[in-house]
Amino acid sequence: MPIVCLGLNHRTASVDVREQFAMAEGQLPELLEQLCKTTEATEAVILSTCNRVEIYAVTDGQPPELLDAMRDFLLDGREVEENVFYEKIGTDSVEHLFKVASGLDSMVLGETEILGQLKAAYQLALEHKRTGGQLNKAFQKAFNTAKKIRTETQIQRGSVSIANVAVELAGKIFDRLQDRTVMVIGAGDTSEKAARALLSRGAKSVIVSNRSFDRAEHLANELGGKAVQFDDWESEFAHIDIIISSTSAPHYVLDRKKLEPLQRLRRHRPLLLVDIAVPRDIEPEVNFLEDVYLYNIDDLQAIADDYLRLREEEIAKCEAIIRAKVKELFVLLNGSPVSCRENPTRRAAGESPAVSPATS
Amino acid sequence: MNWSDKAYFCIAVTIYGIGMVYSIFLWRKGFRRDDWAVYGLLGIGLVFHTLAMALRGFSLNQCPITNLYEATAFIMWTIVAGYLVVGVWQRFRFVGAFASPLLFALGVFALFPDMDPKVDHDYSGALSSLHKALLLLSFGGFGLSAVGAAMYLTQENDLKLHKFRAILSKLPSLERLEAAMAKLLWVAFGLLTAGLIVSTAYLHEEKGVWFTADPEMLWVLGVWIFYLVLLVLQTRHVQSGKRFAWGALGSFLFVMLTFWGVYLLSPLHQSAAS
Numbered sequence: 001m002p003i004v005c006l007g008l009n010h011r012t013a014s015v016d017v018r019e020q021f022a023m024a025e026g027q028l029p030e031l032l033e034q035l036c037k038t039t040e041a042t043e044a045v046i047l048s049t050c051n052r053v054e055i056y057a058v059t060d061g062q063p064p065e066l067l068d069a070m071r072d073f074l075l076d077g078r079e080v081e082e083n084v085f086y087e088k089i090g091t092d093s094v095e096h097l098f099k100v101a102s103g104l105d106s107m108v109l110g111e112t113e114i115l116g117q118l119k120a121a122y123q124l125a126l127e128h129k130r131t132g133g134q135l136n137k138a139f140q141k142a143f144n145t146a147k148k149i150r151t152e153t154q155i156q157r158g159s160v161s162i163a164n165v166a167v168e169l170a171g172k173i174f175d176r177l178q179d180r181t182v183m184v185i186g187a188g189d190t191s192e193k194a195a196r197a198l199l200s201r202g203a204k205s206v207i208v209s210n211r212s213f214d215r216a217e218h219l220a221n222e223l224g225g226k227a228v229q230f231d232d233w234e235s236e237f238a239h240i241d242i243i244i245s246s247t248s249a250p251h252y253v254l255d256r257k258k259l260e261p262l263q264r265l266r267r268h269r270p271l272l273l274v275d276i277a278v279p280r281d282i283e284p285e286v287n288f289l290e291d292v293y294l295y296n297i298d299d300l301q302a303i304a305d306d307y308l309r310l311r312e313e314e315i316a317k318c319e320a321i322i323r324a325k326v327k328e329l330f331v332l333l334n335g336s337p338v339s340c341r342e343n344p345t346r347r348a349a350g351e352s353p354a355v356s357p358a359t360s
Numbered sequence: 361m362n363w364s365d366k367a368y369f370c371i372a373v374t375i376y377g378i379g380m381v382y383s384i385f386l387w388r389k390g391f392r393r394d395d396w397a398v399y400g401l402l403g404i405g406l407v408f409h410t411l412a413m414a415l416r417g418f419s420l421n422q423c424p425i426t427n428l429y430e431a432t433a434f435i436m437w438t439i440v441a442g443y444l445v446v447g448v449w450q451r452f453r454f455v456g457a458f459a460s461p462l463l464f465a466l467g468v469f470a471l472f473p474d475m476d477p478k479v480d481h482d483y484s485g486a487l488s489s490l491h492k493a494l495l496l497l498s499f500g501g502f503g504l505s506a507v508g509a510a511m512y513l514t515q516e517n518d519l520k521l522h523k524f525r526a527i528l529s530k531l532p533s534l535e536r537l538e539a540a541m542a543k544l545l546w547v548a549f550g551l552l553t554a555g556l557i558v559s560t561a562y563l564h565e566e567k568g569v570w571f572t573a574d575p576e577m578l579w580v581l582g583v584w585i586f587y588l589v590l591l592v593l594q595t596r597h598v599q600s601g602k603r604f605a606w607g608a609l610g611s612f613l614f615v616m617l618t619f620w621g622v623y624l625l626s627p628l629h630q631s632a633a634s
Contacts, residue, residue, distance in 0.1 A: 154528075169519075172515070172519060172526055172533055174533055174534075174535050175533050175535035175536045175539065267597040268597055268601060269597075270534060270535065290603070293519050293520065295522065299522045303522075303524060303527060306524040
């Protein structure tokens with residue numbers, strides 16, 4: 001009894017197609033029941049997230065016939081291009097399940113949210129008695145594999161967003177963020193995101209300074225912080241630990257000459273400066289001051305790129321773990337791996353070759 | 361099997377050496393892995409090290425700190441034992457990677473010829489052992505703090521130069537490292553102060569004076585003043601962060617490089633050992 005998988009995801013279908021197939025959680029029990037009644041599926045789990053809709057099923061009959069029936073079930077009269085669906089049978093379907101659980105098939109490589117969604121989908125099918133020996137073992141193994149990958153590889157480490165890199169840097173300098181004050185100079189989108197990320201990690205408060213005071217006040221209100229006049233931002237400097245600057249000023253807003261006496265005022269506490277403005281707001285020379293750590297947009301981007309490279313390097317390790325776990329599962333199921341159905345036009349569409357990090 | 365204490369000590373130093381080699385691997389990998397391997401190695405090393413010191417202690421019938429070999433072994437023991445305590449916290453486990461090269465260097469130094477002369481013990485008793493033990497324990501504490509300083513400087517340098525490994529490494533944050541360094545220095549300074557007080561009492565008991573211009577006594581006093589200044593400046597935020605780390609590291613290197621010379625120049629201690 002092979003396990004089969006039919007689905008579509010962010011690689012094979014655009015959002016306007018995916019939204020047609022999205023299933024509300026409340027509908028799933030009924031859909032599961034319908035699937036088992038109208039097809040030869042003896043066990044089934046439906047996974048529906050914003051990036052994918054997938055059905056994992058087991059049949060006593062012929063896998064290709066079940067896949068055709070599942071396709072009709074999913075289409076339900078809708079008309080979409082043929083190649084939005086991918087089909088997998090036997091080892092391929094299990095391997096795909098393990099990749100999905102581990103975040104290797106996700107838009108953001110290595111993300112963990114999908115594991116929770118997969119667990120919820122499985123739990124729902126289990127509660128409605130739509131799973132049996134095969135899928136139970138396969139899903140348990142998938143969760144186990146995801147855990148192993150999370151602990152033994154670095155696939156989930158780090159962030160590819162500039163805001164989160166800024167948070168990680170803060171964590172390397174400050175013992176805790178709870179009693180830290182962040183200053184945002186220039187209320188741009190990226191600096192707002194970085195400030196939000198720092199606040200979500202527990203930063204005590206945020207001070208916003210912007211040429212347009214209204215904009216500063218608006219952002220300060222949104223972030224639960226305080227707005228200061230652009231010409232007065234230095235007056236707050238003694239309490240600041242992290243500065244995120246993104247003004248459109250054509251000159252340096254902060255230079256070494258200005259910062260040196262301010263550092264004495266701060267009693268030489270460490271200071272993290274994140275300059276995401278182009279042209280730059282902070283003179284590069286300030287990085288030579290003791291206890292001052294300056295990162296500009298290129299430095300942050302380089303770190304984000306390094307993270308991406310690191311994750312790509314980890315993929316080989318993850319795939320080796322997955323292959324070993326798939327073998328273990330088939331030994332457990334006492335069956336030999338079933339080969340894939342030859343259907344290049346359909347399969348090629350959903351194939352995720354040596355998972356590459358999504359860029360969109 | 362009837363091994364001498366020196367043989368056990370050699371095994372311990374060899375294990376510290378293996379730890380040092382593994383530390384180079386960890387350093388090249390950017391301190392990304394959890395450092396259980398070095399923790400385990402130093403733990404095993406400490407067992408042999410303790411055996412060596414215990415055997416020596418039983419053979420002398422007193423605390424085994426009668427010559428330079430024993431004194432160095434005692435300082436090393438303090439560093440390893442201290443590390444095994446702080447290394448329980450995952451964030452500080454990498455102290456071992458920085459400590460093992462120091463331990464190996466000290467171990468090789470202790471095994472130099474003529475470092476372990478057989479001495480006749482004119483002076484013995486509780487105060488004799490106590491003053492030496494307290495002073496050497498404090499040096500061990502300074503050593504551990506110097507290891508923390510090396511970690512701080514590595515992390516600080518990586519952050520300043522925007523190295524990717526600054527983010528990837530599992531080293532503690534700069535603030536936590538500085539706080540740990542300061543705490544260790546205060547503890548070691550307390551031990552040094554207690555050691556100085558007991559030394560003075562011991563001197564009075566043996567020679568009837570509270571102070572003598574012996575090179576080692578002056579040296580210990582100098583070290584005490586230096587660490588006091590370092591700690592006061594750090595507390596007052598005059599010399600914190602990188603400067604404090606250099607201070608802690610430099611002071612310990614000074615202590616280690618001059619300790620043996622001053623010991624040999626000290627008539628007070630040489631007469632005690634003759």
